[in-house]
Amino acid sequence: MIITRRTALLAGAGLLAAPAISHAQQPRTLRLNHTDTEVGARQEAANLFARRVQELTDGRFRVQVFHSGQLANDARSLEQVAVGSIDMAITGVVTYATHTRPLNLVALPYLAETYQQGWRLYDQSRFIAEQKQALIGRGMRVIGDWEAGFRSFSTNFPLPSPAAARGRKLRIAPVDMVRWIMESQGWNPVVMPVTEVYLAIQQGTVDGQENPVDTIFSQRFYEVARHITLSNHVYSPLWLCVAERSWGTLPQNARDALVQAGLESGRFNRETVAANDDRLLEQMTARGAVVNRPDLAAWRQASQGAVARARQEYGAETVDRFIEEASSLRSQG
Template sequence: MQKRNAHRGLLAAAIAAGLAFGVTPSLAATVLKFSHTDNPGGSRQAAAELFAEKVAEYTDGRYEVRIYPASQLANDPKAVEQLQLGGVDFTVTAPGTYATHLPSLNLMALPFLVDTFEQGWELYDNSAWVKGEFDKLPEKGIHILATWEAGFRSFTTTMPLNSPEDAVGEKIRVYPNDMIRWTMEAIGFQTVVMPIPDVYLGIQQGTVSGQENPVDTIKSLRFYEVAPYITLTRHVYSPLPLAVAESTWETFSDEDKAAFTKAAQEAAAFSRELVRGSVDKQLAEMEEAGATVTVPDVGPFREAVETVYEQARGVYGDDVDKILADAKAIRDKMPAE
C-alpha cells in the first residue's frame, strides 16, 4: 500500500509539474486508422474530423481516430479489403464498393430509386431490406455504423449531354458496380472501369469522355476542370455508409460501442445537412470557374434505363422487387415538392 501511495504521489507531482510548464498530460490513446478517398476540403473529410472529435469526447480520450484522406492508404475497394484484414479501422464509401463482398448491395445503385434527399435518408435508415443487407456484413468483416451523405450522381463530360443520344459512342468512367455499368450502357455509353484517383488524368488524356458522381465529389476532386459540362440528371442516389472493421468493433466494450455509434450518427447528420446545403453553392462556384451546368429533361434518361430493372432481376431475383417496393412506399409517403 505504501508503494502504491508513493507511486500515486510521484504521478501527481509529475502532472502538477507538467501543468506548471504549460504541458497538458494525456494517457496514451488507442490509435484507429480512418481511410477515405475524398480530398481534405471535401465533405467526407469534414464529417470524418467531426467523427474523430466526438469519438475522443465520448471515450474520454481513450481513442484517437487518425484520418488519412485522398487515398493516402488505399483507393475505395482496397480500403474495404484492408478493413476486412484489419489494416484500417474505418472507411466511408459508396454501397457499391461493399458490394464486392455482398453483391446484393449493388441494388442500392438502381437508377431513380428516390427523388429527394429526405426520401434517400428514409430509405437508408428505415428500409427493412437495407437493414437486412447491412446485418449480413459483419460476417464479411464489415460493420456499418451510420450512413453519411454524398448526394445524387450526375455527369461531368467533355461534351454537352442533353439526351441519351449524346452518349452514344462516348466512353464513361465507372467503378466496379453492375447497376452503374448497366445504367451507363443503357443510356448509351461505353464503360471503362477506373479507380477514382486515376479519373482526372484519364479524362485529361482522353481515355474517357467523362464520369458520373455527386456534385460534392465533382467539386472536391475538380473533375469540372477537365470535363466542364455538368449535367444534373440525378440518376442515382449515392450515400456513403461508414464502416468499422468487425475485428475492431469486437474489441470495444458495450460502452465504447455506444460511444462510437453516437459519434457516427452525429457525424452522419452533419454530413447530410452539409452536402444538401452545399449543392447550389458548389455549382455556382464551378460555373464561375468555367463549367457549364445544365438540367436536362430527365424523361428520356428514365426511359433509357427501364431495361436495367429487368436486367437486375435476372441476376438478383426477388431482392430487386423488395428494394423497389420499399423505395416506392417512401416516395408515396414523402412525395417530392
C-alpha cells in the same frame, strides 16, 4: 511512488521526470480512410467524427483520418477493413456490393428523387437493414449513414440527351448496376479508382465520369470535364464502417462512442451535402463549368434496360419487392 517533501519540491522545480504512462493509459488510435479530398464535406464530417470519439471516450480512443485515399482506394479500403488491416472506412454504399452482391440493387435508377426520400429509404428499408447485417459476416460493420448525393455526369463534351452518350467512354465505379445503367444509356463504361479519374479525363482515356455534385467539386473533375449534366440517375449515399476485427477488441463504452459519433457526424454530413449542391454548382460555374439541368424523363427511360438486367440477375421478385418498398417510402413525401 511515495510522495515525500523532497519529491514534491523536485517535481515542482521540474527536476523529477513524471512517471511513465502505462500502456493501459495510452490512447488507442483507430485509422479511418476515405478517398475524398481534404476540402470536401466528407473530410469535414470525418474530423467531427474523430473529435467526438475522443470526447466521448475521455481521450482513451482517437481516430486518425486519412483523406484522398492515402491508405487505399475505395475498393481496396473495404478489402483491408474486411481483414482488419484498416480500422474504418467511409465509401459509397454501392462499393460494398463487391462484398454483399445484393447491394448492387441500391444503385437501381431513380429510387429516390429528393434527399429526404433517400434518407427515409436508408433509415427504414428492410432490404437495406438486411444487407447491413450481411456485411457483418463479411468482416465489416456499418456504424454511420452518411451522404454523397445524387450521381450526375461531368463530361468533356456537351450532353443534352442520352443520345449524345452513345459510344463515349465513361469512368464508373466497379458496380454491376452502375455499369448496366451506363450500358443501357449507350455509354462505353470503364472501371477505375476515383483517385485516377482526373488524369484519365485529362489524358483522354475517358470522356467523363459520373458522381455526386460534392465529389465532382472536391475532386475538381469540372476542371477537365466542364459539362455537368444533372441527371440524378442514382441516389448514392455513404456508409461509415468499422472492421469486425477491430470492433471485437473494443470495450463496450468505446463501441457506444463510435456508434454515437457515427450518428452525429452522419446527421451533420447529410445536412451539409444536401445544403451544398447549389452553392458548389455556382462555384464551379464561376470557374468555367457549364451546368445542364435536363428533363429527366429521357434519362429515366434510357436507364430501364438496367432494371430488366437486374431482374434477370437477381430475380424479378427480389428486384420488384425492393422497387415497391422504395416507391412506398418515396410516396410519403
